[in-house]
Amino acid sequence: MKKTLEEFKAFALRGNVVDMAVGIIIGAAFGKIVSSLVGDILMPLLGLLLGGIHFNDLKFVIKSAVMDGSKIVSPEVALNYGNFIQTTIDFIIIAFAIFMMIKGISKLSFKKLEESPDAPPPPPDIQLLTEIRDLLKDEQKKG
Template structure:
């Protein structure tokens, strides 16, 4: 059973999946930075200085000024985090779409067989001579 598990775990697909998960985790940090440090300030500027990270509805406790304080006070709906994560998802989906599109284009280019190189003139002439000699 251990041998079978090792064979299963070391198959190419499992190793590729593990590498994909590790790269995905690293990519997640990068995308979070792009969303939080680049896009959200621009969106906040366009919408008049709205800070999505501090948008919430407090359901319990006394009203608080920040999301962290509101969460400590009780039940809180942090819809600003949802907006940030939705933008994050759209960016990730778009980047993955572009990567898959590029990979499909590269795959199609590889599938098209390259033209075989044309034989040199002397080889063509020798074939013609051979074919003429082979005729009865």
């Protein structure tokens, strides 16, 4: 049991697990921000441009609610396609933002790799091919 706890501790405190947890927490907070941006800013503006439509109110009622005075006997059955449209727009914006972040991070990573002075030298055959290429370029410029 003690060995299992030690293995779990080593696993949980590894950098990748902690980084992943931080990423999930930040991702959830980012999702809330984007949902608010879409729901509170973009969709009202889009609704205004489309003639005052509130997307959350768009639905196709399959069966109306059955009421007995103020008491609901049977709730309404509806397809809430307006909410689906809003959620789809949320997803597209979040997916695009994540794509742009990953693209930016990848670009930075490749720059670091190219500029890294600690990078090991290429193998001798690659060095030789590079020298041959450079000599051929010089010959083409002269000729």
